[in-house]
Amino acid sequence: MGVATYNKDEKDAIKEVILQSGIKVKPVYTPEDLQKVGFDYSKDLGAPGEYPFTRSIHPLGYRSRNWTTRQYTGFGTPEQSNERFKLMISHGQTGLNVAFDLPTQMGYDSDDPMAEGEVGRVGMAVDSLRDFEVAFKDIRLNRIGTGLTINAVASIMLAMYQAVAEKYGYKKNEISATPQNDILKEMVGRGAWIYPVEPAVRLIGDTIEYSMKELPRCNPVSVCGYHIRESGCTPVQEISYAFEIAFAYLDEVIRRGYKAEQFVGGFTFNLNIYGNLWETVAKFRAARKMWAELLRERYGVQDKKALFLRGIFGGGGSGMTKQQPENNIVRGAYYALAAALSGAQTTALCSFDEAYTIPTERAALLSLRTFQILMDEIGLRDTVDPLAGSYFVETLTKEMEQKILEEMEKVEKIGGMVRAVASGYVQKEVARQAYEYEKKLQEGKVIKVGVNKYTEGVDMEVELHEYNEDWARKQISRLKELKRTRDNKAVTGSLKALEQAAVEKKNVMPSLVECCKAYATVGEMAGVFRQVFGEHREPSIF
Numbered sequence: 001m002g003v004a005t006y007n008k009d010e011k012d013a014i015k016e017v018i019l020q021s022g023i024k025v026k027p028v029y030t031p032e033d034l035q036k037v038g039f040d041y042s043k044d045l046g047a048p049g050e051y052p053f054t055r056s057i058h059p060l061g062y063r064s065r066n067w068t069t070r071q072y073t074g075f076g077t078p079e080q081s082n083e084r085f086k087l088m089i090s091h092g093q094t095g096l097n098v099a100f101d102l103p104t105q106m107g108y109d110s111d112d113p114m115a116e117g118e119v120g121r122v123g124m125a126v127d128s129l130r131d132f133e134v135a136f137k138d139i140r141l142n143r144i145g146t147g148l149t150i151n152a153v154a155s156i157m158l159a160m161y162q163a164v165a166e167k168y169g170y171k172k173n174e175i176s177a178t179p180q181n182d183i184l185k186e187m188v189g190r191g192a193w194i195y196p197v198e199p200a201v202r203l204i205g206d207t208i209e210y211s212m213k214e215l216p217r218c219n220p221v222s223v224c225g226y227h228i229r230e231s232g233c234t235p236v237q238e239i240s241y242a243f244e245i246a247f248a249y250l251d252e253v254i255r256r257g258y259k260a261e262q263f264v265g266g267f268t269f270n271l272n273i274y275g276n277l278w279e280t281v282a283k284f285r286a287a288r289k290m291w292a293e294l295l296r297e298r299y300g301v302q303d304k305k306a307l308f309l310r311g312i313f314g315g316g317g318s319g320m321t322k323q324q325p326e327n328n329i330v331r332g333a334y335y336a337l338a339a340a341l342s343g344a345q346t347t348a349l350c351s352f353d354e355a356y357t358i359p360t361e362r363a364a365l366l367s368l369r370t371f372q373i374l375m376d377e378i379g380l381r382d383t384v385d386p387l388a389g390s391y392f393v394e395t396l397t398k399e400m401e402q403k404i405l406e407e408m409e410k411v412e413k414i415g416g417m418v419r420a421v422a423s424g425y426v427q428k429e430v431a432r433q434a435y436e437y438e439k440k441l442q443e444g445k446v447i448k449v450g451v452n453k454y455t456e457g458v459d460m461e462v463e464l465h466e467y468n469e470d471w472a473r474k475q476i477s478r479l480k481e482l483k484r485t486r487d488n489k490a491v492t493g494s495l496k497a498l499e500q501a502a503v504e505k506k507n508v509m510p511s512l513v514e515c516c517k518a519y520a521t522v523g524e525m526a527g528v529f530r531q532v533f534g535e536h537r538e539p540s541i542f
Contacts, residue, residue, distance in 0.1 A: 019279045020437070021236040023399050029391035037398035044289065044398065048384040051296075052289040054397070056343045057308040061384035062375075066094070067339070068346040069371045070147055070312060074099035074124035075358045076471040078134035081124040085139060087361065093368055096139070097147040097312070097348055099123030099358075100157075105192045107153045107526025110475045119472035122358065123149075126157075127479045127523070129516045132164040141165045145176040147222070147312065152194040154181035155203045156525050159512035162215065178219040178268055181207055184245045184417055185224045187536065188426045189231035194526065197422050199533035203508065205252040210509035212263045221249055222268045222311065228426075229272035230318045232434020235283045236400065240407035241426060242269060243287075243294065244417035250299065251416075260299035261306050269311030273335045273342075274319025281387060282396040284313065284342035290401055313344035315367075320355045324450030326460050328352035329366065336370050340380040341387055347371060356462045424539035479521070486519040494518040495528055502532040 017025040026033070039045075046052065049059030058064055071088055073096065074081045085096055100123040103115035109127050110119045119125050124135060136146075141164075148157045158179045165175045183200040186193045193200065204221055211220035225242030233241065246267060250260055271287070273280050291309040295301040315335030320328045329352045339347045349370060351363035359367070374380045387393045414420045421427070440446040447453050498511040515525050 019276055020234045021279060021283075021400060021403055022234070023279075023396065023403065025278075025396075029395055031391060033391055033395040034398075037395050037402075039394055039398055045388060045394070051304070051307065052292045053308065054285050054289040055385035055388055057288070057310070057345070059384075061343065062340070062381035063384065066375050066381070067344050067371075068095045068145070069093050069368060070095035070097040070145075070346050070348050071364055071367055072097045072099055072149065072314075072348050072350075072359075073364065074135075075101075075122075076120040076124065076468070077475055078124060078126070078131045080471075081135050082137055082139075084361070084364075085135070088364065088368065089139075089144065091365055091368055092372060095145045095147065095346065098135075098149060100148075100150050101125045102192075104522060105150055105152065107156075107194050107522060107530070109479060109521050109523030110472065111479055112523055117472075119475050121467050125471070125475045126160075127475070128482055128519050128521045129160055129163050129167070130478070130482055130519060132160050133167060136164055136168070141168065141170050142174045145178065148177060148179040151180050151183050151186045151190075151224075152192055152200070153522060153526050154179040155207050155509060156512055156516070156522055158207055158211075158215075158218070158220065159509060160516045162513055163516040172214060173216055175215070176217040176219075177215070178222050179207065180224055180270060181221045182224040182245060182270075184248060184421050185228050185241075187421050187538070188241065188430060189227040189229075189233075191538075193536045195529060195533040196536045197418055199529075200536070201248060201252050201418060202505075203529075204249055205256065206507045206509050208249065208253050208263055208266065209256060209258070209507055211266060212258070214509075219266045219268045219310075221266070222270045223249070224270040226270045226272040226314060226316070228430060230316060231430050232437055233430045234433055235272075235275070235279055236403040236407050237429065237433065238272060239283060239287045239290075240404045240411065241417070242271065243291065243404075244408060244411045244420070247298075248417045254299075260295065261301045261303050264295060264299070264301060265303070265306040265308070267310075269309060271311060271313050272316040272318075273313055273338050274316035274331075277334060277338050277341075278393065278396060279400075280338045281342050282393060282400045284344070285393075285397045286400040286404060288343065289397075290404060310345050312346040312348055313339045313342060314347065315339070315349040317350045317354050320350055320352065321448065321451055322355040323455070324457065324459055325352055325355065325462050327450050328355070332367060333370050336374055337380070340374050343385060353462050360463050362463070422539065427539070482519060482521075490518040491515075491520045491524070494520055495524055498525065499528045499532060502529060 045054050048056040048061055073084050101120050102118045104126045108114045110125050150157050161177045162172050181204055207220040211218045223242050223246045225238040228241050229238040288309045292307040295307050315332055319331055332349050336349050349367040351359035351367045353363045411420045414425055444452050494515040498515055501508045501511045
């Protein structure tokens with residue numbers, strides 16, 4: 001077999017390319033590279049829709065169905081969010097991905113002093129079932145799947161979603177919701193935690209156990225490597241940490257007497273897209289294969305559908321820049337392309353103005369149209385896994401797989417993800433990688449167009465989504481009216497039952513549903529857990 005040869009000038013012109021995952025990219029790939037990495041067609045690739053699902057979890061890929069578009073949406077009051085939900089659905093969006101404001105994420109009501117200045121700022125303010133009644137009014141909850149981007153109080157929001165669906169006449173077994181519900185990644189990558197590690201993981205176990213029995217179409221946890229990647233980790237670490245987190249939740253429910261095969265099919269993933277396109281594609285292909293293999297080998301899962309790696313692959317906000325924001329329109333298109341080439345089931349795309357603001361209506365629709373162009377105009381649905389068989393892509397996929405396994409082994413030597421998070425090990429690793437990346441960016445070793453290269457030109461003006469204090473006043477007024485008019489005796493009784501379930505280590509989900517139906521507030525329910533569980537204290541990583 002011929003080997004590429006280069007003269008002196010050509011050799012001098014070859015620039016070394018090292019991906020963020022530490023993999024060196026060669027100028028040319030041949031069948032010999034596949035042999036070196038031990039590539040086996042049947043074991044590593046196979047047919048689309050067949051184990052190990054490297055190519056796709058569906059035999060016909062996008063020929064049989066579009067990927068679901070689920071843009072991140074929610075701001076201000078429930079009324080405003082309801083309007084935006086309806087707008088996006090009317091323009092062809094096929095699922096909802098709900099943003100909550102910071103007080104809601106942290107389990108504080110809008111009238112709490114801790115919420116001052118933040119009500120409705122970065123997402124929708126939610127205090128009680130009454131807010132969900134407004135936000136989801138006239139949304140066909142048996143047709144539209146809803147992602148609930150919330151973690152520490154995810155159990156409360158899932159209970160509230162069931163309550164609002166039943167209020168509007170839907171049966172609980174016909175609604176589809178996916179709370180993010182990944183507290184370990186919050187402790188690594190975002191910081192929106194409330195309770196200590198062990199009770200926080202226990203609450204996730206409660207949602208999984210409850211959904212298995214009562215909410216069969218819901219996905220009770222979406223393991224979120226996305227935010228760990230946004231915080232600075234490498235693509236390899238993103239997948240390895242996400243898998244180790246998933247195993248921690250699996251083990252929590254298995255300890256309750258269930259088998260993984262009974263519930264792991266409800267697990268989904270929220271994973272990140274930015275940076276090098278080929279590294280991104282290889283990451284997802286390797287992850288899909290590895291998830292199926294690990295579930296079968298470690299947990300004995302045999303059911304085909306339970307082995308699927310399902311989830312939302314989203315265009316990462318870290319890839320967007322404040323400088324020359326129009327470039328983000330182009331970046332977003334390439335992120336969407338990477339998602340499609342990776343075989344995403346569901347996608348969301350950061351809008352071009354997100355480095356500045358909550359997406360405006362114009363920016364959100366432009367992101368949606370980007371997906372629709374790929375679906376219906378460019379040909380991304382013509383064939384399944386069009387990159388399959390590429391010497392480069394298949395070699396890179398195998399190399400990514402090995403790197404992911406090596407990173408997982410480091411966590412497992414510590415004793416698993418719960419211990420690795422509690423000790424601060426993962427946080428240190430992510431902080432170190434973030435520092436190294438930023439240093440390379442400032443030195444120009446990592447190129448960012450418009451930031452450290454091709455910086456000439458004038459930045460466009462971006463329309464800002466201005467925060468309005470009237471939103472907070474309206475929300476607080478609605479909350480006060482609720483507290484005045486609700487049956488407070490029923491609220492007190494439901495909160496006492498919730499406290500008893502928490503103390504006795506019973507599944508808290510049935511009690512949460514009753515609290516929501518009695519119009520207990522998010523702050524009241526979260527307050528019960530604060531009293532019983534205490535609050536998390538972040539380990540020192542320096």
